[in-house]
Amino acid sequence: MHKTLTAGALLALAVAGAPAVAKEPATGANEAKTARHYAALIAGDQPNLAGLTMFFTQMPKGGDLHHHYSGAIYAESYVDFVDKQGFCIDKNSYRIETDKAVIAAERAKPAAQRTCLSGAEVNADENTWRELVKRWSNKDFYNHFSEQIAPDRRFFHTFGYFGPVANDNLREGLQEIKTRAIAENVGYIETMFLLSPFVPNADFDTQAWKNVDDDKALDAAMRAAFAKLDADPAFNKTIDDFVANIVKASDGIDDERFTMRYQNYVLRLLNPSMVFSSMVSSFKAAQKNPRIVGVNIVGQESQHVPMRDYLLHMKMFRFMKAKYPDVKVAMHAGELALGEVPPEGLKFHIDQAVSVAGAHRIGHGLDLAHEANAPAIMKTMRDKDIPVEINLTSNAFISGVAGASHPLNLYRRYGVPYVISTDDAGVTRHTLSQEYVQFASQFKPSYAEVKKTSYASIRYAFLPVAEKQRLTRQLDGRFADFEAAMAALDARAVPAK
Incomplete structure (x- = not known):
């Protein structure tokens, strides 16, 4: 049985295209002491949550890859x-x-x-x-007994309250996110930033709904719509303005301690022409500036329109990926739980995101155990190195899926890569450190796995190889400092009487 490389060395080889198997170097004394300290924190039926909170607040977290800008700002x-x-x-x-x-x-x-x-x-x-x-936000949801709306409605309704000011204070919002990230030792964030421009087209709506099962006719409709949008000076001007807005808002955010990149997103709650034109603008924008590193699709997946049009949206992504093969796609897929939709609605979302849309990362992947093709999905994700973005707090709050019910142990058992992320930390009022506390206390990973998970958030970032290598070297240094501090802390501990 082969031993694995340390997380930093594994990532360095992976991004360079080298084999990911080699003899493991000697483990540093500080790393070993940190591992023992961490093992004591998770031991037993009642892990030391205060100790884990202190541990993970100080531990370097490579990055946060499933992150919504507007949902990250506090009320x-x-x-x-x-x-x-x-x-x-x-x-x-x-x-x-x-x-x-x-x-x-x-x-x-x-x-x-x-x-x-x-x-x-x-x-x-x-x-x-x-x-x-x-x-x-979700503040006070669980600590009082007054009548209230369901948690998923509470979560998604929040955006309608603060929406009028969310996009007019972008620089201030990004700076708040950066400051908070640095305070909890997060070096990189890839945020779903702004909704891409779109235009309605009633004729395309009719054709799309009519031909969703006829790939030839649907592709013809998309080719015609794309050509019209591509030749439209006004539409292309909105894309240029959109990119300029992102650049203006993000100027000065990056420094030697912190890096941020941006995903465009489309809203799956809209009519097909709006979704498609928003995809066109998203992919085009991603080609125009390196700060825009990917495209996503957002909106509550269990609502009527996203369920009805799910396959249609996946085929739209397939069409756009063929035109822009270098643009990365992260996909909210399978953010569903039993009871939210009829059972048949749980059978195919992750599968189609991977096999039809060609997603490079899966966001949430919560309905995995219910998917008709679950074993093959996990094999494909493992073989193609497609990670799932795990959001424990929002999965528990929105869908009631937590602990032993969460599919994370399935992903772990069958070798599917994963990253730990926050989703909407301003709405759910938590941090990436707290996500790691939940991960450690509920799933009891080893310190080696925790450390690998931190590095994985750089490995699977939508960044050029050189940028990944820079952030990996930075993470190496930060872990060395952290492990030295943890070893010193452990040495000062007073033995239990």
Whole structure:
């Protein structure tokens, strides 16, 4: 039986195309001490959660590959953005009012009569603030007993509350994400940043729905629609403006401690022409600037339109991948649980994302055990080195899938690569460190596996080889420092009496 390389060495070989099997170098003393310290933290039926929190807060996390920009910003920041833009917040609906005439009329009223409050006024009243943050995030969902909407609705509804200010404060939002990442030793984030431009086309909608099972006719419709969009100066101008907006917002974010890259995304809740044209703009934009490293599709997968049009969307991705083979695709696929949709709806989503759309990474992959082709899916993902992005907090909150019910142990057992990620840490009010705490406490991986997982988030990033190698060297140094600190900490521990 071959021994594996250390995580850093394995990644260096993998990105260079060398074989991934060799003799393991001597394990450093600090790494061994760190492994023993970690093993003590996860031992027994009740892992030391406080100790694991301290451990993972300090441990280097290579990157966060499944990350939504707007869902990563905390409600506290969005309330500040409301005042920055001169808006107000309706204290009955807790939605942001952007109409200048309505805002002016509200401000002319005595304070006691106003129903639309500034962010500062919201912050000044604890009851109002608590009601707002309950709607703009999952705060307090599990620690009280009042009537409330279902958790998946709570989660997805939050975006409608803070949406009016999310995309007008991009630089500030990115800086908040960067600052928080550095504080918890995350070196790289690949964020789903902005919805790509789209245009409606009722004729294409009709053709797409009619010909979803006729590949020849559907491809003809997509070729005609693509040619029209490709030749449209106005549409191409929106793409150029879109790319320029990303560049402007992201200027100055990267430094020697931190790197961020951006995925464009399409919204699977829209009509086919909007989804397709948004894919066209996404792929084109990714060709225009190296900061844009991939394309994704978002929106609650269990809703009617995404379920109805799922195969259609996968065929659209296949079409676009044929035109832009160098553009990477990460795919929300199988973010479904038993009971959310009829059983037959759980049978094919990951399969089609891999076999039809050609996804390079799978986001969530939660319905794996229910997929009709599950063994073959795992073999394909293992053989083609397609990782699954694991989001334990959001899977538990949205779909109620956690611990032994989560398919992570299936992926691990059958050799499918995986990464640990956050999804929407501002909405669910957690961190990447806490995702690792859950991973360690629930699944009991060895320290070697935890460390490999951190490196995997660089290995599977949508980055050029040279960038992966740079971030890997950086991660090597950070782990050396971390393990030295953990060895010193362990030496100071007082033996139990």
